Amino acid sequence: MTTEDPAAPAGPRTRAERRRDTLARLGAERDVWLATAHPEHGPYQVPLWFRWDGRAVWCCTAAASPTVRNLRADPRARLALPDSSDVVQLEGRAACLTAAEVPGQAADGFAARFGWDPRTEEAPYVYLRVVPDAVRAWRGVPELRGRLILREGEWRE
Numbered sequence: 001m002t003t004e005d006p007a008a009p010a011g012p013r014t015r016a017e018r019r020r021d022t023l024a025r026l027g028a029e030r031d032v033w034l035a036t037a038h039p040e041h042g043p044y045q046v047p048l049w050f051r052w053d054g055r056a057v058w059c060c061t062a063a064a065s066p067t068v069r070n071l072r073a074d075p076r077a078r079l080a081l082p083d084s085s086d087v088v089q090l091e092g093r094a095a096c097l098t099a100a101e102v103p104g105q106a107a108d109g110f111a112a113r114f115g116w117d118p119r120t121e122e123a124p125y126v127y128l129r130v131v132p133d134a135v136r137a138w139r140g141v142p143e144l145r146g147r148l149i150l151r152e153g154e155w156r157e
Contacts, residue, residue: 011142012139012142012143012145012146013139013143015146015149015155015156015157016157018137018138018143018146018147018149019137019149019150019155021086021137022088022135022137022149025081025086025088026052026057026081026088027052029050029081029082030049030050030113030114031047031048031049031050031081031082032047032048032049032050032057032059032079032080032081032082033045033046033047033048033079033080033081033082034046034047034048034059034067034077034078034079034128035077035078035079035080036066036067036070036071036074036076036077036094037070037074037076038066038069038070038073038074039073039074041066041069041070044066044067044070046061046065046066046067047082048060048061048067048128049113049114050079051106051109051110051113051114053106053109055131056129056130056131056132057079057090057092057128057129057130057132058106058109058110058127058128058129059127059128059130060110060118060125060126060127060128061125061126061128062123062124062125062126063098063123063124063125063126064123064124065126067128068096068126068128071094071096071128072096075093075094075095075096076091076092076093076094077091077092077093077094077128077130078090078091079091079130085139085140086139087136087137087138087139087147088135088136088137089135089136089137090130090132090134090135091132091133091134091135092130092131092132092133092134093130093131093133094128094129094130095128095129095130096126096127096128097126097127097128097129098124098126098127099118099119099124099125099127101127102119102127106127106129107119107127110127131153132150132153133150133151133152133153134148134150134151134152135148135149135150136148136149137149
């Protein structure tokens, strides 16, 4: 018995193919896992809705959440799309922006995508903007080599 996907390509994708596929998924998917850590409270991971604007990932969460607390103490963040057979991980530093600080285009885009505008909520929300410094993408063991497709903010060829 084999566990290989018969629709999967015969060999590993090139970096260009991984970049294309990754950008398509960032534009189409709506959920991301966001991992943060706090020096005293330890790691914390949460699923959030996200919007990719072509350069950064935008998420939104309650201002009093552990995610915001952690990112204010240490802005490093790791994000992962929820598919273990088609992995996409992003690493970067998060900026925490209040509803008054978030650029209108980013907040409007988030509201349009999800039909929910955090700026209208009674409790305060914070927008999280993560510009990736690194992106890794792979589909199984054959693609472990070459999985780093963006490094120091630059797409690798």
